[in-house]
Amino acid sequence: MSTATAGTPTDTDTDTALVRAAQTGDVAALALLLEQHRAGMRAVALSILGPGPDADDAIQDAVLVALRRIGDVRDPAAAGAWLRMIVRNQCRGQLRDAQRLVPLDELASHRDSAPGPDELLENHAMQDWLWEAIEQLSPALRLTLVLRHFSEHVTAYDQIARVCGVPAGTVRSRLNQARAKLAAALAATAEAAHSDARTRTAASWDEAHDTLATAEAGEFGRVVAQRWSPDVALMYGGSRLGGSALITRAMDCDLAAGVRQRPVKVIAGRSLAVWEMDITSPPDNPEHCPPTAAWVMDLDGGRVARLRLFHPRPLAESVMEQRLAA
Template sequence: MNSLPDPDAELLRAAQTGEVTALALLLEHHRAGMRAVALSILGPGPDADDAVQDAVLVALRRIGDVRDPDAVGAWLRMVVRNQCRGRLREARRLVPVEELAPQRDPAAGPDETLDRHAMQDWVWEAIEQLSPTLQLPLVLRHFSSQVTAYDQIARVCGVPVGTVRSRLNQARTKLADALTATAEAAHSDARTRTAASWDDARDTLATAEAGAFGSVVAQRWSPEVALMYGAARLGGSALITRAMDCDLAAGVRQRPVNVTAGRSLAVWEMDITSPPENPGHCPPSAAWVMDLDGGKVTRLRLFHPRPMAESVVEQRLATPADAL
């Protein structure tokens, strides 16, 4: 007797080709099991609901990673479990580890990474429909690799942690509607846009090391660009340029390790190498969180996921431009 086709397998194959309806049906089929895992770890309440919602967004990005159709239910429950464990770590004021971010093959380039996510284009198109206030915490939480904890996002945005939670809840609700609206519509190519942002990050750093960072800022960034620390504006293009030139003169080098890019927001995550004679000159990593308008940077938020002492960071950022 021939066995009936596995509905999960059919839905998984369709979802991996970008069919939003198939993914929605697949998630609905396993939602009860996902919620049961969250309740078993976190107990009833908003944290369990948020963990399931976070897991759904992870599934949107990583459904292409599932190779065994029989394991899709177990994979979704694992994603929920990792989200719950991350929340428990945050409650203990520890920085979440790799389970909170998509797993990346360190040998894979940006093209290979993006090719694994068939849903990337229409997810990004839906994200672009959100207001900047809701878009920023959602992108950091679900698309960055190091700026994922609520307290980190709060520091980047310059708002309390409770406000971050509220904005994420609003963003998830609006994103669900936007996904449905944009799934069948024409949309831009996220793969091409992100690859171009990788090139821009590398070219920006190479130009800076050649002593011409000011020309990059003048040509590609808005004349009114603002350097932000949380909600505070520290200065404009002069401060940005002098700070970069000062670090380069001291022997500091940056290397992009992850790039996330939409039309109105880009995040460049960097590894930082301090000079051997002064290994504590800079924190080991940084995120350039940039608001974009017409392709030009209008606002730059610098954030260190693995910072030095907070007082040192604040002192560096607060140094007057003339002193740099």
């Protein structure tokens, strides 16, 4: 028998109200929902992983999933069970393979057929809140967190380590710091006005398409000169290989060889953008390039200040040296 009196809201009534508000873009409602169920989420993590940093990581990852997946909730009164399910999935993923990451975009939701994350984020303002919090992180922590949780092909520790030019252990340490600081930043920015991440992402998609089209028209150097920093640096790991001349020459050489790129995913913040590309090599040289690449770009005032080109399936070192020397 229920102990609630007539007219007194129950916990499920509160969850329903908070979920519905969050689905319309009320970030404070989602923050309150997460806080109300944090104890239950932690209990699940501890029961599977035991006390320690792994349980803390699972909870923080679950918060990110919930933030991006709140639009999936069909039964708002069952929000607590939904949040605990996300934690359980995170914990089981850690137990299956500590080195394997399931990107947030691929996490199974409780829908039989859920729309993709981009479609979900079109429906509410949660990405503005998330990006505002991410922008509070240091550049090193921001890059590590974004690659780990938002990219499609640059998610493993060893891949992120190669992009950043640091040991894999440093990546793990940075992720731990980033998760803790992100949780604090989410709480601090819940009431703040946020920039329009959707508009910024759409603009970055347009820029990626326009950059490639202009390059194919033989004017990539003009794009670099007009839109990128005069001191732009091409990075390989933690080392600077050269500037705009090398970047332009590498692109022109690939195009002359018949290589084409097509953007398949764009991640856009105020200070960091990632363009993930599918690559088509020429028919007479199908091994000319790996099939995918990521343009990881540090931004300064909206202009590219540093570019890291990363191939999830890297070229042999000798081939890379030959291409850069061409």
